[in-house]
Amino acid sequence: MISVSDALDALLALVSPTAVETVPLRAAAGRVLAAPVTARRDQPPFAASAMDGYAVKAAEVERDAMFKIIGESAAGHGFAGQVGAGQAVRIFTGAPVPKGADFVVIQEDISRTGSLITISDHPGPGRNIRALGSDFCVGSSVSAPRILSPADIALLAAMNIADVPVRTKPTVALISTGDELALPGDMPGPDQIIASNTFGLDAMITAVGATARILPIARDTIGSLSMALELANKADLIVTIGGASVGDHDLVEQVTEDVGMSRSFYKVAMRPGKPLMAGKIGPSAMVGLPGNPVSAMVCGHIFLLPMLRVMLGLSPETQTPPLAPLANDLPPNGPRTHYMRARLDNHGLHVFDDQDSARLALFAEANALVIRPPHDTARQKSEHLAYIAI
Numbered sequence: 216m217i218s219v220s221d222a223l224d225a226l227l228a229l230v231s232p233t234a235v236e237t238v239p240l241r242a243a244a245g246r247v248l249a250a251p252v253t254a255r256r257d258q259p260p261f262a263a264s265a266m267d268g269y270a271v272k273a274a275e276v277e278r279d280a281m282f283k284i285i286g287e288s289a290a291g292h293g294f295a296g297q298v299g300a301g302q303a304v305r306i307f308t309g310a311p312v313p314k315g316a317d318f319v320v321i322q323e324d325i326s327r328t329g330s331l332i333t334i335s336d337h338p339g340p341g342r343n344i345r346a347l348g349s350d351f352c353v354g355s356s357v358s359a360p361r362i363l364s365p366a367d368i369a370l371l372a373a374m375n376i377a378d379v380p381v382r383t384k385p386t387v388a389l390i391s392t393g394d395e396l397a398l399p400g401d402m403p404g405p406d407q408i409i410a411s412n413t414f415g416l417d418a419m420i421t422a423v424g425a426t427a428r429i430l431p432i433a434r435d436t437i438g439s440l441s442m443a444l445e446l447a448n449k450a451d452l453i454v455t456i457g458g459a460s461v462g463d464h465d466l467v468e469q470v471t472e473d474v475g476m477s478r479s480f481y482k483v484a485m486r487p488g489k490p491l492m493a494g495k496i497g498p499s500a501m502v503g504l505p506g507n508p509v510s511a512m513v514c515g516h517i518f519l520l521p522m523l524r525v526m527l528g529l530s531p532e533t534q535t536p537p538l539a540p541l542a543n544d545l546p547p548n549g550p551r552t553h554y555m556r557a558r559l560d561n562h563g564l565h566v567f568d569d570q571d572s573a574r575l576a577l578f579a580e581a582n583a584l585v586i587r588p589p590h591d592t593a594r595q596k597s598e599h600l601a602y603i604a605i
């Protein structure tokens with residue numbers, strides 16, 4: 216049995232970043248930017264008014280000063296002339312500030328009679344002008360890698376970037392194994408249960424930005440499992456679920472060996488998730504997850520997500536696990552790293568009494584996995600422990 220950190224290192228060594236593809240801007244939302252992109256424009260491309268009002272010379276701005284309006288500058292239609300002494304141009308938000316003007320008096324501070332205006336109130340110190348290129352300039356860079364947020368997409372649009380280089384979505388083939396499994400919506404037999412893990416993992420994989428394929432359930436025969444692995448052969452990552460332990464019907468170890476998997480390791484000192492195996496089948500990374508529903512999902516968080524992040528060109532971890540106070544006492548931990556299901560609220564981490572790795576209903580109540588290192592001593596309420604938000 217190897218430690219969690221050795222297992223993670225070995226798993227990350229099985230994968231590498233996917234190829235880069237170029238997609239239209241709208242399709243880039245949520246994708247990982249693969250290379251820095253640079254602005255093709257200055258923004259704003261001219262000194263622009265930040266307010267509706269009158270463009271004048273700053274030197275002439277004082278209470279009771281009078282100006283003659285000589286034209287108008289609207290967004291999309293600037294004023295071609297020049298503002299001279301004692302002159303003003305009616306201007307609107309986003310419009311180019313005309314030559315000769317360097318101050319916009321907001322219309323609330325003006326009284327107007329025909330084509331004459333008087334500054335009737337004290338204008339504030341701000342000139343109400345956004346300088347050319349004050350947001351970004353030609354050549355300003357958006358750094359990579361990053362998951363493109365809605366704000367990033369808006370920025371790229373403003374930079375006039377129509378096509379975006381992103382990482383190809385890693386493909387993951389999910390294979391549930393077991394005679395006892397039926398699909399949601401099926402009429403399960405009396406000894407059957409519903410295959411839940413594939414669906415939970417599919418949701419997790421999709422949310423991180425990869426594509427999952429759910430393959431037909433492999434039955435507990437060598438032929439059925441071999442066929443499923445064959446169907447999976449083009450995937451970047453093959454994930455089997457169940458059949459990883461030592462029972463007579465646990466065939467993943469044997470069949471992956473038969474199809475020529477070069478094994479990286481089998482069994483990790485963690486709870487849940489001990490009977491985890493990994494290796495390479497041809498060019499695909501392969502991870503054999505334990506079948507217990509909570510074990511499969513916890514291993515998804517601890518191992519699959521970092522692997523997928525590396526495939527997406529990101530760093531494996533999103534953050535160092537934060538600390539929070541315990542809301543209850545905990546007994547000492549055993550020899551394996553224990554990821555304890557807990558609910559974090561304003562009072563701290565409420566670690567569940569029942570840590571059975573088959574209890575999906577309880578797992579769905581959890582929003583944190585409290586990390587207990589091997590042989591961690593007993594912990595008291597209020598002590599701060601590291602956790603992973605799930």
Ligand SMILES: Nc1nc2c(c(=O)[nH]1)N[C@H]1C(S)=C(S)[C@@H](COP(=O)(O)OP(=O)(O)OC[C@H]3O[C@@H](n4cnc5c(N)ncnc54)[C@H](O)[C@@H]3O)O[C@H]1N2
Nearest residue numbers: 391410411412413456457458459460465505506507508510
């Ligand atoms: N003698 C021993 N028995 C077991 C050991 C051990 O060390 N010695 N380890 C236990 C641990 S820990 C785990 S975890 C499980 C893992 O077993 P497998 O990976 O072989 O999984 P299965 O036996 O196929 O299934 C376990 C359990 O999970 C259910 N299952 C399987 N696939 C799915 C699915 N896709 N969706 C929902 N539920 C699933 C399956 O019906 C079983 O109830 O082994 C322990 N045994």
Ligand code: MOO
Nearest residue numbers: 487488489510572
């Ligand atoms: O290691 Mo198993 O995954 O505890 O239930």
